[in-house]
Amino acid sequence: MVSISGSVFFPLTVPSCSSRSRKVAVLDAHNSFFCKKRDQRRIVVCNCIAPPPYFKSDGSSAVNSNDSFRSEHLSPDNDDKDESDVLIECRNVYKSFGEKHILRGVSFKIRHGEAVGVIGPSGTGKSTILKIIAGLLSPDKGEVYIRGRKRVGLIDDEELSGLRIGLVFQSAALFDSLTVRQNVGFLLYENSSLSEDQISELVAENLAAVGLKGVEDRLPSELSGGMKKRVALARSIIFDNTRKEIEPEVLLYDEPTAGLDPIASTVVEDLIRSLHIKGEDASGKPGKIASYIVVTHQHSTIRRAVDRLIFLYEGKVVWQGITDEFTTSTNPIVQQFASGSLDGPIRY
Numbered sequence: 629m630v631s632i633s634g635s636v637f638f639p640l641t642v643p644s645c646s647s648r649s650r651k652v653a654v655l656d657a658h659n660s661f662f663c664k665k666r667d668q669r670r671i672v673v674c675n676c677i678a679p680p681p682y683f684k685s686d687g688s689s690a691v692n693s694n695d696s697f698r699s700e701h702l703s704p705d706n707d708d709k710d711e712s713d714v715l716i717e718c719r720n721v722y723k724s725f726g727e728k729h730i731l732r733g734v735s736f737k738i739r740h741g742e743a744v745g746v747i748g749p750s751g752t753g754k755s756t757i758l759k760i761i762a763g764l765l766s767p768d769k770g771e772v773y774i775r776g777r778k779r780v781g782l783i784d785d786e787e788l789s790g791l792r793i794g795l796v797f798q799s800a801a802l803f804d805s806l807t808v809r810q811n812v813g814f815l816l817y818e819n820s821s822l823s824e825d826q827i828s829e830l831v832a833e834n835l836a837a838v839g840l841k842g843v844e845d846r847l848p849s850e851l852s853g854g855m856k857k858r859v860a861l862a863r864s865i866i867f868d869n870t871r872k873e874i875e876p877e878v879l880l881y882d883e884p885t886a887g888l889d890p891i892a893s894t895v896v897e898d899l900i901r902s903l904h905i906k907g908e909d910a911s912g913k914p915g916k917i918a919s920y921i922v923v924t925h926q927h928s929t930i931r932r933a934v935d936r937l938i939f940l941y942e943g944k945v946v947w948q949g950i951t952d953e954f955t956t957s958t959n960p961i962v963q964q965f966a967s968g969s970l971d972g973p974i975r976y
């Protein structure tokens with residue numbers, strides 16, 4: 629799954645072992661497709677490379693990732709801290725669309741083991757920064773480092789850095805004409821040499837991890853909104869487990885609970901937690917996600933699904949803090965956003 633300038637690339641044809649597609653489709657903002665030769669651009673969402681030695685065997689970091697964020701602060705990062713567990717760093721990132729200057733010097737770090745929320749008013753560039761981290765957009769200025777290696781191009785760079793980065797779209801972005809099995813196993817049908825049976829087994833396992841069983845043969849239209857999001861999560865976490873390497877993975881969630889009722893939101897929030905290495909998935913296994921970032925507007929998601937918050941406003945990080953500080957902060961921007969007040973520095 630690769631996107632450039634707002635277009636998302638997906639393999640186009642229905643996956644089948646006998647005829648692995650050599651084409652990818654470009655899904656534009658209006659969900660229309662056109663074909664593109666796969667060889668023009670490699671599709672990399674899940675590459676499996678061993679973690680560096682500073683990760684413990686259980687996948688957790690040897691370094692306590694949260695110590696530097698015990699108190700809120702405006703400066704994006706604590707530079708005195710050990711850098712060895714930094715998975716992603718945005719350094720002074722700028723991005724404009726035409727005359728719209730969206731990101732104007734965004735800097736932050738995501739460390740191994742972190743669960744981070746990115747919040748801020750609408751249109752402030754939250755989804756844009758996720759796409760830049762995922763390698764779907766390139767910054768106009770500034771750098772993104774993936775495990776200390778500067779991203780030079782777009783998504784292919786992940787392969788060099790040994791970090792799988794998955795982006796879970798707000799809309800779930802499932803293929804309507806494919807079954808749940810084909811949607812979840814999509815990249816494996818396309819990119820692995822696993823047999824259909826092996827892929828089916830992995831699909832069932834990953835659906836179980838998100839609390840879904842027996843839905844493999846259904847079409848997306850036969851699922852509720854919450855189920856679709858869970859299928860999208862299963863698709864994000866599935867990988868070829870016959871490869872020997874253990875891969876750390878970062879998941880980027882773009883408004884995962886938007887449009888869900890409060891209970892369905894809670895289900896998805898808990899699911900996000902359970903997929904994290906500090907959690908346990910629905911089938912009782914430890915989660916596989918090393919770190920994740922959630923873009924959200926929902927208070928419940930802020931409270932339930934993340935430990936640390938990054939507040940974007942007018943193209944910059946204006947506040948960072950642990951989740952508990954969000955409602956007690958004396959920062960007027962944060963206070964206004966947390967209370968939903970019309971009075972304050974944020975103007976609509």
Ligand SMILES: Nc1ncnc2c1ncn2[C@@H]1O[C@H](COP(=O)(O)OP(=O)(O)OP(=O)(O)O)[C@@H](O)[C@H]1O
Pocket residue numbers: 633634725728730748749750751752753754755756757
């Ligand atoms: N590919 C693009 N081309 C032109 N403008 C874009 C593109 N992508 C985003 N924008 C614009 O950039 C701005 C920031 O968009 P973005 O989706 O990152 O904001 P956001 O903070 O995630 O907003 P929201 O909370 O409403 O989802 C918006 O004004 C949007 O219209």
